Amino acid sequence: MAAVGLLGPGTGTGSGASPVHRLAAHPKLVAVLAFALVVVATPVHAAWAPAAYAGYLLLVLTAAAVARVRPARLARGLLVELPFVAFALLLPFVSRGPRVEVLGLALSADGLAVGGGILAKATLSVLAATVLAATTEPRALLRGLERLRLPPLLVQILSFMIRYADVVAGELRRMRVARESRGFRGRHLGALRVLGPAVGALFVRSFERGERVHLAMLSRGYAGRLPGGSSEAVPARQWWTALALPLGAAAALLTGALLG
Amino acid sequence: MHVPDGFLDVPTSAATAALAAGTVAVALRQSRRELDDLTAPLAGLTACFVFAVQMMNFPVAAGTSGHLMGGALTAALVGPWTAVLCMTVVLLVQAVFFADGGLVALGTNVVLVGLVTVLVGWGLLRATTAVWSRSRTAVLAGAGLGAFLSVPAAALVFTALFAAGGVADVPVGTVAAFMTGVHGLIGLGEAAITVAVLGAVVAVRPDLVRGARHLARTGLAPRTDTGRTDTVRTDTVRTDTGRLDPTGSAR
Numbered sequence: 001m002a003a004v005g006l007l008g009p010g011t012g013t014g015s016g017a018s019p020v021h022r023l024a025a026h027p028k029l030v031a032v033l034a035f036a037l038v039v040v041a042t043p044v045h046a047a048w049a050p051a052a053y054a055g056y057l058l059l060v061l062t063a064a065a066v067a068r069v070r071p072a073r074l075a076r077g078l079l080v081e082l083p084f085v086a087f088a089l090l091l092p093f094v095s096r097g098p099r100v101e102v103l104g105l106a107l108s109a110d111g112l113a114v115g116g117g118i119l120a121k122a123t124l125s126v127l128a129a130t131v132l133a134a135t136t137e138p139r140a141l142l143r144g145l146e147r148l149r150l151p152p153l154l155v156q157i158l159s160f161m162i163r164y165a166d167v168v169a170g171e172l173r174r175m176r177v178a179r180e181s182r183g184f185r186g187r188h189l190g191a192l193r194v195l196g197p198a199v200g201a202l203f204v205r206s207f208e209r210g211e212r213v214h215l216a217m218l219s220r221g222y223a224g225r226l227p228g229g230s231s232e233a234v235p236a237r238q239w240w241t242a243l244a245l246p247l248g249a250a251a252a253l254l255t256g257a258l259l260g
Numbered sequence: 261m262h263v264p265d266g267f268l269d270v271p272t273s274a275a276t277a278a279l280a281a282g283t284v285a286v287a288l289r290q291s292r293r294e295l296d297d298l299t300a301p302l303a304g305l306t307a308c309f310v311f312a313v314q315m316m317n318f319p320v321a322a323g324t325s326g327h328l329m330g331g332a333l334t335a336a337l338v339g340p341w342t343a344v345l346c347m348t349v350v351l352l353v354q355a356v357f358f359a360d361g362g363l364v365a366l367g368t369n370v371v372l373v374g375l376v377t378v379l380v381g382w383g384l385l386r387a388t389t390a391v392w393s394r395s396r397t398a399v400l401a402g403a404g405l406g407a408f409l410s411v412p413a414a415a416l417v418f419t420a421l422f423a424a425g426g427v428a429d430v431p432v433g434t435v436a437a438f439m440t441g442v443h444g445l446i447g448l449g450e451a452a453i454t455v456a457v458l459g460a461v462v463a464v465r466p467d468l469v470r471g472a473r474h475l476a477r478t479g480l481a482p483r484t485d486t487g488r489t490d491t492v493r494t495d496t497v498r499t500d501t502g503r504l505d506p507t508g509s510a511r
Contacts, residue, residue, distance in 0.1 A: 029356070036364045041270050080360040081264050090438075095430050111430070121266025122362065129359030138357055145356070153288050153299060157349050160304020161311065162357075168308035172316065186319045189452065195318055196456025203309050203337060203457070204465050210305035214298050222297070
């Protein structure tokens, strides 16, 4: 019932492959969140903002290089922001303010700066999060979230989701194979007559699996909490290594704010 | 619809994060009351279901395909509080484990996808069954209406957040009209998929559909009589308070 196939982005690279892999999960989580906060806090209208973005990019790419995350993995991570690129591209057209001519189009100067800033920020944040996801195993991330005081019940729900995501996705895959081996091709709205019941069956199976899991837990003495892992303190040096990324970014932000 | 980092400034992101944290805290308590210690496995498995369905592409119209956001469907299936938890967990996994949706924007995403869609979906489902009838048709129509409106509602809330804490000086009316239009179309797909899936579950296991549990009382009487003790047992736990009726329809 291991869920390493679907939710194991870190396992493909081999754990312990780099200093970043060896860091505990919760300093890494804090570091990536703090880095994203610094990136988001950068004022888009400042003249020095592009220089700050370049500095952040250098930092996060250095982190990716140290972590030996392959460029293809980083590029794949960036695919998730595609729908919002459209929104960012719209901004120069709809924003108010003085217009500038670009390739014969009258675009809002403000909208261009903001659209570009949003794209840069989203990209930087996704890159940092991709390094985290690629270098940390799901189980370690879960422990990290627990160490960061996420409510225990939420951690339990998360752990069940991670444990069974592969099982449920596997059921969906087998149903798709069964459909397609019988000649099904979902091309038009009428396919919902087949896909609706398939997804409905998936829900019933998932729900009933949850009930069986619960009964199995009760029979093994479950009384509301799961046995926790070890919670030994993380050495200060690990924290400093992980926090080098956001501290570097904060230094870049401060430099820009003071000099710009 | 996952808002990445950078669209909203830090104060707005912090405000939505606080709202999201508060909602999740209440949902944890309420869901625990609804489900007792079944919460963890059931919400976890339902989150798996939502996660899997979000990866599935449905044909919508004219060669396009879309996937489900799932807030309204999940609310109809497991009730609003558990649905908030499921959607939150799915978003958390996508943000932390897949770098999909920003970490700073996680609170915003929980508010939009986890709270607004669930509220609109469940609210309209309950309103429809209260005003019209409690029949299967009314349940499906209410769920479809809720699913349809939940998508543009989330888009409108996003536009409002963008106007309040966004970084661009955009004419709010134009953006709102654009977002509502586009997401209205997406909502049609969401409604079609929601009704198809919900109809299928109501047909086989109405007792599992929180928004249609009352349909199980007459419809599935023979099933409870055949001694499916596991179903009976969980029914006792999940039935609304004040309507505790372990055998469903003890005749």
